[in-house]
Amino acid sequence: MKLLLLCLLVGTIAAVHGEDPYLFFTWNVTHGTISPLGVPQQGILINGEFPGPNINSTTNNNIVINVFNNLDEPLMFTWNGIQQRKNSWQDGTPGTMCPIPPGKNYTYHFQVKDQIGSYFYYPITAMHRAGGAFGGLDPCKQSSLDPSSIC
DSSP states (O other): OHHHHHHHHHHHHHHHOOOOOEEEEEEEEEEEEEOTTSSOEEEEEETTBSSOOOEEEETTOEEEEEEEEOSSSOBOEEEETOOOOSOGGGSOOBTTBOOBOTTOEEEEEEEOTTOOSOEEEEEOSTTHHHHBOOEEEEEEOOOSSOTTOOO
């Protein structure tokens, strides 16, 4: 009986320890008017924002970003400086993945494993990098008191 209880206790403890936390984002990429230098011009917006949303996370978080391409040409993002462990095909580099066709969506999934600092993302296809749709990606150190906290 004691052995059965011990096995149940160990199994319960092992089952409670799950994966690292997930952060989910949905981006709608469109054209819009921006004025980065005080002069209105057409640019690329993410959820109506320029620059795009900042992704604040904690190291080891799993980032899931569903990107809807509402532009009239293909689009692909790259995650500058992020080590793509176990999913190098999602780095956003031409040749490792295909751009998101107009009117379609793609879900990026990566983990900021053991990374701390300031990084950024931007579109890599055509001249999109100059048109906007860039933003920050800031994984910070995990709190020793609460490993699921976001700094």
